[in-house]
Amino acid sequence: MSARDRVLGRVRRALADVRADDVPADDLAYEQAVDRGYAREHGERTVTETVDLLAENLADYRAIVHRCTEDEVSDLLMRLYAERGAETVLVPPELPPHWLAAADPVRVHDRAASTPHDLDRVDSVITGCALAIAETGTIVLDGSPDQGRRRITLVPDHHVCVVRVPGQVVASVPQALERLDPLRPLTWISGPSATSDIELDRVEGVHGPRTLEVVLMSGE
Amino acid sequence: MSGGTFVGMPAFPAAAREAVGDATLRANLRHATHTIRDKRARAVAELSDWDRLREAGKRIKDHTLRHLDHYLVRLEESVERAGGTVHWAADAEEANRIVADLVRATGETEVVKVKSMATQEIGLNEALEAEGIRAYETDLAELIVQLGHDRPSHILVPAIHRNRGEIRDIFRKEMGHWGRPAPDGLTDTPAELAEAARLHLREKFLRAKVGISGANFMVAETGTLVVVESEGNGRMCLTLPETLISVVGIEKVVPAWRDLEVFLQTLPRSSTAERMNPYTSMWTGTTDQDGPSAFHLVLLDNGRTDTLADEVGRQALRCIRCSACLNVCPVYERAGGHAYGSVYPGPIGAILSPQLRGTGSDIDASLPYASSLCGACYEVCPVAIDIPEVLVHLRERVVQGGEATRGGNRVTLRPAKGHAAERAAMRAAGLAFARPGALRAGQRLASRTRRLHPRTLPGPGRAWSATRELPEVPAEPFRDWWRRTRGGNSGGTTEGSDR
Ligand code: SF4
Numbered sequence: 001m002s003a004r005d006r007v008l009g010r011v012r013r014a015l016a017d018v019r020a021d022d023v024p025a026d027d028l029a030y031e032q033a034v035d036r037g038y039a040r041e042h043g044e045r046t047v048t049e050t051v052d053l054l055a056e057n058l059a060d061y062r063a064i065v066h067r068c069t070e071d072e073v074s075d076l077l078m079r080l081y082a083e084r085g086a087e088t089v090l091v092p093p094e095l096p097p098h099w100l101a102a103a104d105p106v107r108v109h110d111r112a113a114s115t116p117h118d119l120d121r122v123d124s125v126i127t128g129c130a131l132a133i134a135e136t137g138t139i140v141l142d143g144s145p146d147q148g149r150r151r152i153t154l155v156p157d158h159h160v161c162v163v164r165v166p167g168q169v170v171a172s173v174p175q176a177l178e179r180l181d182p183l184r185p186l187t188w189i190s191g192p193s194a195t196s197d198i199e200l201d202r203v204e205g206v207h208g209p210r211t212l213e214v215v216l217m218s219g220e
Numbered sequence: 221m222s223g224g225t226f227v228g229m230p231a232f233p234a235a236a237r238e239a240v241g242d243a244t245l246r247a248n249l250r251h252a253t254h255t256i257r258d259k260r261a262r263a264v265a266e267l268s269d270w271d272r273l274r275e276a277g278k279r280i281k282d283h284t285l286r287h288l289d290h291y292l293v294r295l296e297e298s299v300e301r302a303g304g305t306v307h308w309a310a311d312a313e314e315a316n317r318i319v320a321d322l323v324r325a326t327g328e329t330e331v332v333k334v335k336s337m338a339t340q341e342i343g344l345n346e347a348l349e350a351e352g353i354r355a356y357e358t359d360l361a362e363l364i365v366q367l368g369h370d371r372p373s374h375i376l377v378p379a380i381h382r383n384r385g386e387i388r389d390i391f392r393k394e395m396g397h398w399g400r401p402a403p404d405g406l407t408d409t410p411a412e413l414a415e416a417a418r419l420h421l422r423e424k425f426l427r428a429k430v431g432i433s434g435a436n437f438m439v440a441e442t443g444t445l446v447v448v449e450s451e452g453n454g455r456m457c458l459t460l461p462e463t464l465i466s467v468v469g470i471e472k473v474v475p476a477w478r479d480l481e482v483f484l485q486t487l488p489r490s491s492t493a494e495r496m497n498p499y500t501s502m503w504t505g506t507t508d509q510d511g512p513s514a515f516h517l518v519l520l521d522n523g524r525t526d527t528l529a530d531e532v533g534r535q536a537l538r539c540i541r542c543s544a545c546l547n548v549c550p551v552y553e554r555a556g557g558h559a560y561g562s563v564y565p566g567p568i569g570a571i572l573s574p575q576l577r578g579t580g581s582d583i584d585a586s587l588p589y590a591s592s593l594c595g596a597c598y599e600v601c602p603v604a605i606d607i608p609e610v611l612v613h614l615r616e617r618v619v620q621g622g623e624a625t626r627g628g629n630r631v632t633l634r635p636a637k638g639h640a641a642e643r644a645a646m647r648a649a650g651l652a653f654a655r656p657g658a659l660r661a662g663q664r665l666a667s668r669t670r671r672l673h674p675r676t677l678p679g680p681g682r683a684w685s686a687t688r689e690l691p692e693v694p695a696e697p698f699r700d701w702w703r704r705t706r707g708g709n710s711g712g713t714t715e716g717s718d719r
Contacts, residue, residue: 004308007470010525010628011289017531018286025287030475033283038272038482057495112509116426116460136496149510150459150501154452155426173496174481182442182477183302185459185507188500193452196492197361197377198384198410199248200255206360206414207421208452208499 041171042135050134051165055216057137061191062204063212070219073162077126078102080160080213086123090156092148095126099162110152119155125209126160127153130186131168132214133176137191139163139214140176142184150185159209161189165216231582232590236555245381245556252380253547259493260544260600266495267485276482278604281538284475285528291440291473292519298443302505304515310628311522312342318518319344319432319465320351326463328353328429334447334454335359336434337375337541338467338520340563341576344432355432356398356424358453360417367394373557373565375543376491381556384408395420421453431457431512435468436540437483438517441476444504445517448487448497458501464512469520471528471537483540486602490542523576529625532613536571538603545597545607551590560587567597571610578626579618585636588614 001009012019045053055065068076081089081103089105100107108122128146129139139161141147153159163169170176180186193208204210239245264270284291296306309315323331331348333339333355345355345366357366364379365372368390372378379387388408395402400420406412433454437446445466447454458464474480488497506515528534546552546566557565561583562573570591574584588611591597597607617624621635 002308003310003314006310006628007308007519007521007525008289008292010310010521011292011470011528013628014525014529014534014625015286015288025283025290030283034276034279035272036276038269038276039267042266042268061494061498120422120426133496138496143507143510150455151511154455154459173484177478177481177484182439182444182502183504185504185510186500186502187455188496188502190494190496190498192498193450194498195360195414195451197359197364197379198387198413200252200377201410203410203414206418206451206453207358207425207456 038174039172040174045134045171047166050171051169051216053171054132054134054137054163054165054169057134058139058191058214059137061137062194063137063191063214065214065216067216067218070217073099073215073217074102076215077160078104081105081124084124084158086158088122088124090119090122090125090148090152092127092146092152094145095128096146100126110148116151116155119151122156124158124160125152125156126162128162128164129168131170131176131179132163133170133173135172138176139189140180141187141189142180143186144184150187153187153189154208157205157209158211158213159189160213160215162215162217165218231586232555232559232561233586235559235561235583236551236590239556239559240554242556244383246554248381248383249553249556252374252377253553256493257547260490260547263489263493263495267489270486273482273486274602274604277486277540277602278538280474280479280482281471281603282535284473285471285534285537288470288473288528291475292470294440294475295438295443295473296519298440299505299515299517300443302443304443304505304517307516307518309518309520309522315342315467315518315520315522316344316347319467320348320353322463322465322516323348323353323430324351326430330354330356330424330428331430331432332356332358332424332428332457332461333362334431334433334449334457335362335378336432336467337563338434338469339432340372342467342520342522344467356421358421358425358457359449360414360451360453363417363421364390367391367398371558372563374546375541375565375568376546377543381558384410384413387413391416399423425453425456425460428457428461430463430465431461433457433464433466435466435472436487437480438468438473439475439477439480440473442504444477444502446480447501448484449500450492450498452499455499455501458503459511461512463514463516465516465518467518467520469522470524471539487540487542490540490544490600490602523578525628526578526625527572527575530575530613533571533575533610535605536568536575536610538605539568539572540603541568542602544600544602548596548600549591550594550596551592555590560590562587567591567607568605571605571607571614574614574618578624579614579633579636585618588612588618 058065086105088108091107130142132139192210192212193205194202195206196202299306307318309318348355357363361377361379364387374380385408388406391402392406400423402416406416435445436448488494527537545568549567552566560569562569564572570587574587577584579585591611593608595608618636621633624631624633
């Protein structure tokens with residue numbers, strides 16, 4: 001007998017008591033078994049307040065937050081890179097070109113042939129996002145062409161993420177899952193990489209980027 | 221040998237007595253558990269619907285467990301449709317063999333690992349070592365444990381028993397044997413220690429071809445796996461290698477994508493007291509050009525179906541490993557994680573280990589006594605596992621024997637030797653009563669809030685709860701149990717005891 005049959009057989013025998021009195025598993029039975037009466041959003045907020053809450057919670061987990069309009073974004077990014085002295089920046093395949101129109105660093109593209117070591121030599125990465133969650137201060141990336149592969153936001157030490165506000169902002173985790181496509185690889189990011197493993201002192205940056213800058217860009 | 225059973229591990233009371241005498245350990249633990257505990261309470265208070273989320277989490281998991289075969293088969297279909305390969309393992313040995321064969325087929329002799337309780341439980345690192353494959357733990361705390369030739373002592377913060385000075389010494393002494401040595405003049409500031417770990421591990425991540433992980437959740441509907449972490453080592457292991465192997469207990473499945481909305485709210489707040497942990501990765505099979513080109517999922521039983529067969533004890537399988545119960549437990553706070561003799565310490569370990577492994581050994585027979593039954597663990601549990609109820613149930617099984625399932629077969633357990641059970645109980649009691657104030661406070665808290673606890677399942681769940689009416693919390697305070705079974709006028713000796 002295969003291991004699969006053995007495990008499934010054990011599961012079925014273990015549930016003999018359930019089988020005796022239970023309805024079969026189907027979507028309706030499941031719906032009835034779980035009360036979804038929990039909140040879709042915590043508190044009542046205007047659109048502006050939701051964006052403010054996002055900014056506040058991002059900052060609370062030590063992301064650096066900037067705000068600008070679509071017209072100002074290229075100047076802002078130029079300034080951020082100049083202040084850091086970044087010379088190279090990883091760019092996903094379809095980043096809106098005007099975002100970096102004024103920035104000096106050399107654009108590096110993530111090619112199939114580039115190794116993790118190549119990515120490790122880049123100073124910074126810039127991406128858009130799929131959405132951002134205000135209540136938790138989270139940005140979510142889904143590998144769309146303005147975000148690129150998962151590895152590009154992981155290896156460099158500095159990540160700048162542009163969030164279009166208010167269009168890409170949702171209030172809560174339930175609202176986020178509704179809008180995301182589970183078939184895409186998803187990365188949820190809440191603040192920079194952190195550890196509390198040493199006497200529970202929080203230290204930023206063990207493996208992922210040590211600095212996360214989030215640009216809340218209005219203008220839709 | 222099952223990797224989860226530490227060889228030569230003394231029974232809980234003996235191990236605990238030793239730990240209680242260790243002042244450094246107690247100070248480290250006390251600081252840590254109290255810090256997380258207080259922060260957690262604040263994080264939970266931010267959500268006005270916490271009780272409803274907790275109830276929903278409980279019901280999602282119960283429903284899944286009641287139809288586990290159905291959801292496992294659906295999960296298997298979804299993962300394979302998305303380009304993954306599913307393997308099944310009835311026990312630790314089978315799982316280790318599958319993983320070793322998969323690694324060997326890649327031609328690699330090194331793998332990077334994300335912290336995973338399931339792979340610790342089956343002793344995967346040791347099994348791979350025996351095959352000439354070196355497994356590098358990449359979570360900072362796991363690295364500390366691995367370099368220190370040590371064992372983890374907490375679910376979430378495995379090196380919670382180590383302070384910064386000890387960590388610096390371990391890094392200085394051991395890093396060089398495993399790869400890049402610690403920098404000269406390394407001090408004990410957490411930032412410098414984390415930096416040393418970053419440099420040491422980065423060279424491994426960047427060249428790794430095989431990654432091994434567990435998972436926090438698996439979604440049957442979509443085939444999505446979820447890993448929740450803080451450091452980014454998880455993301456490194458999940459996305460940089462060419463082959464990814466995930467070893468996951470069969471109880472980690474949830475039916476629908478939507479169910480994540482419950483657990484992604486309750487898990488981070490219960491475990492690290494954060495609104496959201498820094499990184500969550502979700503992947504469904506393989507994706508062209510992004511991440512590993514081969515994905516293998518190993519579904520692990522290893523005692524879980526035996527646990528499922530126990531109508532009272534099966535609720536332990538709801539556990540989402542948040543570790544909140546450890547941080548509030550007065551016994552854990554004094555005894556430390558090692559005393560539990562398993563990768564699952566604390567209150568959840570006291571009910572999970574004896575069910576996964578059976579109560580045959582001294583340590584497993586004594587674990588149901590490693591509690592004061594104060595009920596604090598039930599209070600904080602985000603999926604409302606009634607740990608005290610299961611403890612009492614397991615105590616009865618140890619003392620009276622009875623029907624149980626082991627390795628998929630029904631067996632009749634003999635009662636534990638009277639003297640052994642008595643000694644175990646006595647010592648556990650002495651430990652819990654070392655600070656009777658804390659114990660009483662815990663009991664008072666539990667009884668005050670007991671009205672609020674979910675007691676029966678509505679809808680189709682009623683049939684189940686009707687036959688297992690949840691007892692009051694604490695189900696039976698230790699003192700009462702002691703009086704009833706041992707001490708007082710109500711019988712004096714334990715039923716079924718052979719003395
Ligand atoms: S038993 Fe409950 S509180 Fe303890 S680790 Fe599991 S889910 Fe968390």
